[in-house]
Amino acid sequence: MKLIKSLTMLSLVGAMMASCGEKKNEETVDTAEELVEEAVVVEETPNIVGVASANADFSTLVAAVGAANLVETLSGEGPFTVFAPTNAAFDKLPAGTVESLLKPESKDKLTAVLTYHVVAGKFEAAAVIDAINSNNGKFEVTTVQGGKITLSLVGGNVVLTDANGGTATVVIADVAASNGVIHAIDSVVMPK
Incomplete structure (x- = not known):
């Protein structure tokens, strides 16, 4: 038991x-x-405006985008390729140019300058270089502003030539954004 x-x-x-x-x-x-x-x-990559806003080297560009009321546009679906002038690029402009462009009465001119730096579509550096090499060393793109920029290679770097013959060199390529890609440039390019 x-x-x-x-x-x-x-x-x-x-x-x-x-x-x-x-x-x-x-x-x-x-x-x-x-x-x-x-x-x-999942941490989502910010859009173009978010990426630029998070980088102190683009503070002048971000202020200009705000003054031109382009924040919503550049935050849109895209995709966009932005050739983004750094603060040092804006500093190369003649004295008073940036201040003048940021005034409300210059909004149309500022919008034209900024959209001249934007191309519809996402073009990473490898695609840009392939296009240049496939087109006898020069590749022309149409900007959102409607003007043309010619891309070429100089010493292995992508160089933009604007409608006035001014040039800018890509100093940082392929900065990812959720709605495209940013390539930092060392000078501001100008439409006609």
Whole structure:
């Protein structure tokens, strides 16, 4: 009889331990699933305006985009390729040019200058270089402004030549954005 009581007690203790173990395993699985769900939060790449805003070297460009009311446009679906002048590029302009362009009465001219730096479509550096090489060393693109820019290679760097013969060199290529790509340039190019 003692043996039967002992076996019954052992069975009950085993059943209780097994059920506790199952509960613990279920809790562990739930906790692991929650951790995986939290870890799988995908960090989305910002759009062109967001990327430019996060980089201090583009603060003049960002201010100009705001003054021209182009934030919504450049935050749109795109895709866009932006040849983005750095602050140093804007500093090369004659004294007072940036200040003059940022005035409300210069909005149309500022919009023309900024959209002259934008091409519809996403063209990463490799595609730009292939297009230049496939077209006898020069490739002409039409900007969102409607003007043309000629792209070429000089010393392995992509160079933009504007409608007035002014040039700018790409200094940083392929800055990814959710709605396109940014190539930083060292001078401001100007439409006619």
